């Protein structure tokens with residue numbers, strides 16, 4: 001019997017879909033609702049010492065849309081506004097009501113040993129199942145020397161991980177930033193410092209755009225903005241790359257995050273090393289109810305492949321990632337044009353001509369491929385407005 005149940009570091013997840021630390025996990029009542037709707041767990045909105053100031057800007061979001069579809073999402077939001085006591089009470093309430101759901105405490109503190117250790121000790125005695133160290137928020141916090149300012153330094157990341165590991169009584173995941181030159185280097189450093197696993201990725205530092213009438217950048221906060229964090233479906237390729245690079249360098253569990261909008265995205269993350277996945281922007285855009293289709297879709301897929309559980313998918317694509325010099329280059333593919341779908345618009349001919357190869361021509365209403373000139377790059381198949389070109 002195929003199951004969605006997954007065990008990571010001894011923690012039982014009834015399904016591999018959990019909410020990422022973000023607005024959907026900022027309130028106890030809403031996490032309660034998400035659990036009732038079927039989410040396997042939640043990483044709580046990042047908790048900080050009560051005295052860390054958290055003054056938000058308005059507005060705090062900007063989006064990049066194609067038609068009505070939100071492809072990219074930018075935020076300049078800070079961290080949790082609940083007090084530590086409110087979280088402790090809420091975590092207890094949620095565990096009593098939903099004993100099978102996993103709760104992970106995301107935490108962040110100034111770079112002071114006692115501050116990190118006090119937070120960990122406080123939540124050691126709560127019902128949370130694990131910790132996630134937020135070393136990766138790219139806005140607001142780095143100005144204070146925390147968030148991404150920690151996660152972009154292997155040295156500081158490693159030092160804080162050691163402090164945390166000295167006192168943590170629950171598994172510790174380190175949430176890594178994609179805004180580094182070499183994510184594997186940071187992963188290796190925190191693994192060496194004792195971390196039990198990774199969460200990746202946090203948001204990608206971004207600037208959504210500029211209003212050309214007023215020259216005010218977005219999101220517009222009374223005419224000004226700051227660099228924010230980019231998320232949603234457009235960051236999936238970055239998240240997949242980061243998770244794969246971490247997996248190539250470590251065997252520790254990975255909670256995959258970044259642009260996961262459906263079961264297919266989640267399954268792809270698993271093939272490059274994720275044990276389970278976290279979702280944020282898709283829920284902010286379409287609501288908690290998306291979990292139903294995610295779970296059913298993944299279950300159907302696992303069954304169709306004869307897999308017993310999500311862990312059977314883990315790492316399956318890793319062996320197919322290689323250095324460019326080792327790619328099998330002895331064969332070449334060529335475009336095959338479906339004459340029924342082709343509208344003879346000539347776009348592929350123009351683009352091929354203007355992008356180096358001049359391998360396509362229109363002759364008597366048909367697109368002709370010159371095998372001498374074609375290098376098999378596949379550009380024509382991507383730009384065809386009718387998807388009439390397949391590389392074979």
Ligand SMILES: Cc1cc2nc3c(=O)[nH]c(=O)nc-3n(C[C@H](O)[C@H](O)[C@H](O)COP(=O)(O)O)c2cc1C
Nearest residue numbers: 020021022046075201202231232258259279280281
């Ligand atoms: C509005 C917003 C607030 C967020 N707040 C946090 C946070 O408090 N702590 C954290 O670790 N990540 C935070 N994130 C990052 C998400 O947890 C997640 O890593 C990122 O959005 C990528 O996943 P997605 O593409 O599914 O949104 C936030 C993201 C958004 C969009």
